[in-house]
Amino acid sequence: MTSRPRATGEDDEITLSDEDRAATLDRLYDVALDPAGYEALLDHWESTVGPLRARVDLNAPRLLDDPRIAAHFRRATEFLDRVKVTVPTPGTTAEDLESILAPFDRVPAALLDRNNDIRAANAAARVVMQLPTQAHLGDLPIHDADREAVADTLALLFEDRAKDSAVLRVRSQRADHLIVFRLQRCVAADGTVLVLAASNEVSLPKGFCDILRQAFNLTATEADILCHLVDCRSVTDIAMDRDRSVDTIRAQIKSILAKTETHSQLELVRLALSMIDMTALTVRSATGRHDVCRGSATLAERDFHSLRAFDGRRVDYLVLGAPQGRPVLYLPLDFGLVRWPASAEACATARGLRIIVPLRPGYGGSDMVGRGVDYDTALVQDTMLVLAAEGVGHCPIIALSGDTYYAVRLARANPGFFTGIIACSGMLPLTRREQFERMDKWHRFIMAGAKYTPHLLPFMVKAGFLLAQKLGKRGFIHAVFGNSAADIATFEEREVYEAFVTGSDVALSKTHCAHEAFSRQLVAGQLTDWTSDLTALRGQVPLILMNGAQDPQVPVATYDEFRRDHDWIEFHLFEDAGQLAFFRHWRDVLDRLMPLLGD
Template identity: 45%
Template sequence: MHFDQKENRPVESEAAREGSIPQIARSLPDDTWHAALGRLYDVALDPLHYETLIDVWEDAVGPMRKRADAFNTTLLNDPEIAEHFRRAGEVLDRVMPENIEEEITRILRPFGRVPAFAIDGRMRIRAVNTVARVQLGAVDGGILTDLPILGTEIASIRNAVAGLAAEQDHTAAIMRVRTGEDGRFLILRLQRFLMADQSPIVVVAANDLKFPAQGQAVLRDAFALTQAEAEVLHALVDCGSLTEIATKRGRSLDTIRSQIKTIMSKTETRSQVELVRLALSVVEISQVSPPNAAPESKGRSVKKLTSFASKTLTTPEGRRIDYFVLGDPMGRPILYSHMALAMPRWPASAEAFAHRRGLRIIVPIYPGYGHTTPAPRKSDYDAVLLSDARRVLLAENVTRCPYVGVAGGSYFAFPFAHENPELISGILCGGGMLPDLDHTTYDGMGKWHRFIVGGAKYTPHLLSFMVKTGFALTRRIGKIGFLNAIYSGSEADKETYSDPDVLEALLIGSEVGLSEGISAHDAYVRSMIGGMLKDWSALIAPVTARIPVIFFNGLQDPQVPPAAVEQMLRNHPQIDFRVYPDAGQLILFRHWQDALEVLDDLTRA
């Protein structure tokens, strides 16, 4: 394989195109295999193509999965396929300047609620947030003329961006532009940032022009305007046409011009453009909440998570283990396993409830996540993870407690309870899976979960590229964008993280998996390909015979579909299944009060 000099994409040799289809894939139509291979390199060059790879990959692997043995088959276990994945991984490393993308993503992060995008000095859109992608159709690598803004306004935006990029004294500007679709006005707020290499980037945040109810009073008081002058300025900001203002107010055009001249004098502005910018800036400043003001909650709690440093212990071998203690630091203990997706924090309301109930939720950070030392390369990852959890409990002087697991990570509760019978008083699994599920479980999964979880089970040797590219995609589209993608088929999960409490917990908690200087993709892979998806059914009977085991499962879970829940209910009557039609994979965050009530009881067992 070599790189096309013009398009910077890998070019397959004639042998690769015609003669290198691995023998194990010969049962697939050639076009299906070539499509999957092509998408593989497309994703390596640009992770934004990730979803297209998921779709094509399912076309290729889905039929093979249906014929595979549940526990004794590794699909596509062919050195040529592994070599393509290795090459694609090299391409990803070569073309993804992660440090720059991380920096731009971090700059855009505070603009999560409004459309925002970053433009470089060449007027190229370097990155967009999810809101801009949806509302403005903006895309990474796009240009300004792609936006739904009136063509005559684009030159003004270019000039403003160029001015800010070159200006040393001024770092921000505000503009009013008209859209090309329906002629409505947008307010653009431009702000210059300097990258680590000192190159400028300009972030453009957009809002529909909605003059607040108190806007006239703010302008009147700020500039000693009369009520009539404040109304004219309001109208100027809203529509911009003096003729239209005169018509609506029943005044002559000369009267309106005279009033505007007076307003410009009082505001010490030299043009209508400058006047409008000043008016918008003053009104915007007036709407900034004081530091102690409570944001609107729309009926939901908007408490902030308590900030605290993680605790740390060092093993005799020199490994560092970090862990959190949520709730009451002196309360009755609960061991919580945060799953591979990294959800170590609970919603603020849940952590406050735990504190009131006297519950201490202990959260060991998985090996390779956050600042916890990775498991040694040739070690058994599962064994290191479970050993770390035991060490943390001993450090916290815990003699007995319940174990909480999430999704596929619920697996770890069973070997831990089996190996440490004196420590565990019960198990609660949120969105848990059991090992005796067949290929129909994977067929019923959401496509994102099937791609990763199915990949871990049937093509574990290829999982590293799949996961690393998923992490790269998250850096490109942001964590909210990634949540929107993986939970696109679960209305319950989307509704769950629309709660500000839950979203805050997910975003802050996930920093141990992906944040500046941290990428736990290798640890994620190792946690998935250990014992989790193998046949560990022999652990179920002895554990359930000794302690209560409770499963919370939602019928909108993209990883554990309803048919899988029904199968688990039939096969395991000894487990207390509690099924919630209104929940998905994030069931513990949606029904955290029910979960904590159960855990409260288990701490007393």
């Protein structure tokens, strides 16, 4: 489907067509309901927004700066705070049928198999729907005229792997009463594919009307009417209950449609339903407090050290290798890869290297900065505070990928302090649109999103973090790096896997989620053109890039452009590595590091 510009006066505003906008919002709320739909949103986004990027200048874009679209992304982002992933994704085995039904204790829910037999149902379904012990689709209180539509949708979910969920509004067997079913494909403990059917015959969650009021700026009356619509009350019933005319209620519903930017009562109800199961469930995203970085298998436990920044924030950091050794600053990427493979940490100890790893604001125990504070400036100041606490007078830097930008900023702000920079999978200033378009789709979705639609980025990142929680770190890495055989092979090395999973707890764990900090970094300075800062280091600070040929973010064509644009930099390319090049070739990195240590 093509995206068409919309005329606005003398200029054309480059935005989505009405069809693409509707489809995008549909997928947006699907992800707000279940982060497993993230990749479908990603693919749709690329097919619709990708062509728009070609029509704007790289250094002055802000695509989809449409308050209607931004409002939907903001609302969806708010409701992601309330979602907790519990429904199994396709291909994931649930421990038992009860575990699948457990998150739906407040709503009638049942599991149906390919024969439309009900394999299990929760207590609410048994009572509200009066289901017998051995029940079938025909036992659900659905009007005979709509039963075939439900059966057809169930068949579609069983057969069409591209679609794993659906929302249906059908007539009840009771007069003037409707039921909304949310259907979700899942897998039982015995491997049987099932469809979970949750209905809306439910008492609305406590405080739900207030949530609707805040999210959509509704009046108390409008929120109450919307709750009645969600509860399948007819306009006539609502009018009678409120002692108002039908025309008055219809006018108020029209106002609700305008405020929620929906086009029908069905779309309105679906939007509200996508929020119901989230309102009582939360993801804890406050900055966690960790005293130790846990060890596992071959990786030793390490204590976190804590400082107080000038503004009173807590700043944590790790020290790997030799506690009294020669200092090396390590910048661990926005994934929070603060640990090295056990053999690499042991080698650092043997070589007398003290690897200092600051936890940037919003990661692990380091407090997040305020919304009005420049994130990059705070990160640089925190890093120098940590180095001062460790008594460091000068040292080299090892930086991963996009953290090359922060290494350059540190060197520029502190002349003579840093003796060299080794950028593993280094990313230099992106100055061509093609450098975004060449990235693999996962990296392009986030990086191009940060560059072209930064106001929509918080939802993209938060949904990605929730997907990682749902898939687990191994599943998420296989999804993100699936087209880089080298990265997958590196990740699956036992010590690398251990370091990656353990270290990244400062970014994502059961008690911590650094999605806000991740977003703030991307929309700060690293995707601007910082060539002048980079060039200023020429002849002052040695800069070495050690990249992998299978890097999904910096593919070889982009790497070659970096070489041509910055011929004073020392370049190394590993054919058997990707973005995780450091974890595959840390020995080469440490060998090249030694001459940079200084006296």
